[in-house]
Amino acid sequence: MNKKNLWGVLIVLLISSLVLYFDLRATPMATLKAAAGQIIPWRLVLVFLAMALSYVCEALILRLLATKRPGTAKRSFWSYLRIPLIQALFNGITPMATGGQPSQLAAMVEMGMAGGRATSILMMKFICYQLVVLFAYLTAFIFGFHFVAGKFSALAIFIFLGFALHVFSIILLLLAMFAHNWTVKAVKKVMKLLGRIFGQERAQAWEKSTLEQVESFYKESQALKAEKKKLWGVVLLTVGQLLCYYSAPYLALRALGQPVDYVQVTLMTILIIMFMAVIPLPGASGGAEFSFQTLFASFISQPGVVVLAMFLWRFATYFFGMILGIFGWSFKPAKLRD
Structure with a gap:
């Protein structure tokens, strides 16, 4: 990574450290110890397993879109798995x-793929991802937004902006x-x-740049519609990818022994992700932690549990991906041309 990327990592670590410091300072150590004592180890493993599976689903999507064409090189699964890991690093x-x-x-x-072919694959993946995300956001907004709007009007405004x-x-994508x-x-x-x-x-x-993007989206959408089996395979894998990602807070709370409802927690999680969309800092640092604690503190009475759950969620969905991304960037696969 270059110096610019290293500065990004340092800024993220600094902001996250400050947020964690103020959270821990405001929470008595005895409370945190009592919450930590409730951790169920095998359920804690499930948090990280869910995130690992989300990366595996994304790698399978890329492999599905890239293979089954004449002349395609037989690349290792690691070639595809490192791509979402690297994305997690640079997203963060x-x-x-x-x-x-x-x-x-x-x-x-x-890894040896032509730039045009790689762009085409990423665009097809992006189209399917956005369609699945639209369904998830609409569901969360319809069934979960009233809860936030009724109790946290200021936070609801930013969630609405993100939505x-x-x-x-x-809509622009669908029009294209x-x-x-x-x-x-x-x-x-x-x-x-x-x-x-x-x-x-x-x-x-x-205008030239925008029209090129419109033409590219249109071309790829037509190609994707012509391959219906591949399209449904990508959609199903995307659903699996997002379910694993959205399940992380629920699994973190269950790892801390909390009898929470999966649907309620998942709806809140999607609303948090909408809020994160309007935070201009790397990884939405600060805003993600704030929104998590604000929403989940409303139905979890133990403050130590909320802080630890927030830390587990952020580490699993954010820092865990960044750590894996560094390994993905470091261990390069064999370069095979199609």
């Missing part, structure tokens, strides 16, 4: 997870997929308007 150290997609592309090129941001981006001609016309009209504000030369560059 860049603001709003902007480094995840470029790092995946770099890892796929590094709106995701839905808007998914299913209303291609209308989308192209809309892009040209918007860029014409922006040209009056920022200058024609800059607007033309934006």
Whole structure:
């Protein structure tokens, strides 16, 4: 990793350390010890196993999209598994997870795949992921948002903004997929308007880049629709990937002996992830911890349990992935050309 990435790691560690420090300082040590004494070891293992399985599901998605075509090189499973691990690392150290997609592309090129082919695979995965995420967000918003809005109005505003941001981006994606001609016309009209504000030369560059993305999305969506078995395989694996990821807080609370409801905790988890979407810091540091404690403290009476559950959740879903990502970046597979 370069110096810029190392600075990202240091900033994340600093913010997370400060958050943990203030949490631990506000919670008596005796309370934390009592909560730690409730840990059930085999259930604790399940937290990390769930996250490992989420990375395995994502690796299987990539392998499914990359293989079963004539001339495709027979690459090891590690070649595909290291890609989501590297994504977890760069998602964690860049603001709003902007480094995840470029790092995946770099890892796929590094294992010998052509850049165009790698971009195509990542785009197909992104399309399926966004469609599944849309269903998850709509479900959480319909059945869980009223709970947050009724008790934590300030937090609810940011969750709504995160939800709106995701839905808007998914609507644009769906328009590019299913209303291609209308989308192209809309892009040209918007860029014409922006040209009056920022200058024609800059607007033309934006228009060219945007239309290339629209064409690419449309092309890949048509290719994906033509391979229905592969499409359903990717969708099912994406559901498995997200279920494993969303289950981490529930498993952390169960590891601490809490008799919590899976559906309720999972809905709260998805709302937390919506809130994290509007935090501009790497890994949404600070905001993630705050939202977790705010929501789960409402139905868990033991403050020590909430703090430890938050720490287990963040370590499993965030730092665990970053640690694995460093190994993934360090141990490169054989470079095989298609």
